[in-house]
């Protein structure tokens with residue numbers, strides 16, 4: 001038990017955070033210009049805000065919050081699709097956590113549930129199998145969301161459903177990919193991002209290898225870091241080290257969980273069940289080629305987009321006109337620059353998606369705003 | 373959505389499920405994504421009901437050593453800074 005606690009505590013230890021802060025200040029003296037670091041993943045945004053890490057860093061280091069929050073990037077038309085599916089007769093719609101609260105064009109899944117439709121948040125996608133077995137006369141549809149972290153879990157459920165010959169379980173796949181989104185942001189000429197903190201858990205699955213083209217193409221260090229405050233601080237120290245030595249490489253701070261090659265079994269399960277989409281529209285970022293996955297044709301009988309295509313509309317729907325989530329996701333604006341931040345838009349009644357999930361920038365700023 | 377607290381496998385059940393202990397809380401998770409033989413006593417990362425990868429215990433404890441060194445080094449510098457401040461203190465009489 002002593003070890004268990006050590007394993008967890010060391011990465012939150014205030015003294016360690018201070019020691020790292022001290023070292024960062026020293027190393028930053030050698031920097032020739034200010035450093036803009038994008039933390040790609042919303043989990044890091046959360047840590048930075050929660051632990052007030054910004055205040056422990058030299059002025060010349062600025063965080064740009066990236067697009068890595070699966071709930072925040074879901075375009076309204078996809079949420080409307082989930083609602084359309086849930087409104088079909090004899091249907092149970094399943095999804096994960098915060099997704100249920102994200103506003104679509106007219107309503108959200110949580111509102112639709114209040115209207116009497118059978119919509120259930122899942123703890124684990126595995127529960128979808130049980131619900132399908134227990135409700136053989138219903139169509140059970142899993143609205144699957146998430147980055148590379150969450151994709152293999154969906155794949156595992158598909159493979160089990162296939163093995164079991166479940167005929168009433170369907171999947172609406174919204175799994176998105178980190179590297180194309182990062183490239184889309186970097187190719188937007190308005191941006192000047194000098195380095196990246198790479199996602200923790202995406203990398204457990206994919207391995208750190210997926211960032212190598214990014215480091216090469218844009219000449220930006222990518223340091224894959226864990227989610228604890230000590231991890232983030234050490235990641236920043238490594239970034240500064242690379243800058244001072246004029247290197248731009250992929251480095252892994254989170255080596256206790258991330259390897260270069262990642263989880264091969266999980267990758268194989270994804271590859272077995274899914275292929276890359278030609279195009280996917282991201283909320284705020286717009287169309288990005290090859291940035292999401294869909295079910296392979298061999299699994300089309302499980303694909304809600306194929307089986308229930310008659311109720312689905314693909315008409316793009318824009319965000320609320322006051323919402324600047326798009327600019328925030330691109331790193332061009334901060335939540336406090338939004339005119340309705342904390343007034344018309346709060347976690348209890350979110351106008352935009354970045355306010356919904358605890359991984360969203362607006363939500364993190366709202367919760368930990370006092371640390372600003 | 374992501375939890376980074378390491379969980380320890382305490383039991384391996386049928387149908388490739390395991391019972392894990394996360395800071396004293398026990399939960400059932402699927403081992404479907406684990407490629408190597410997951411064994412009792414292993415630390416794993418859990419995400420939405422699945423073990424997604426092992427945590428290298430040695431590696432984590434290795435970090436602990438590095439951080440301890442850093443803290444010791446900082447304290448020395450802090451001590452130096454204090455002495456330095458003291459040397460330049462204008463209020464010696466107090």
Ligand code: SF4
Nearest residue numbers: 323324338345352362
């Ligand atoms: S505060 Fe609300 S409306 Fe404004 S950018 Fe954030 S989510 Fe959008």
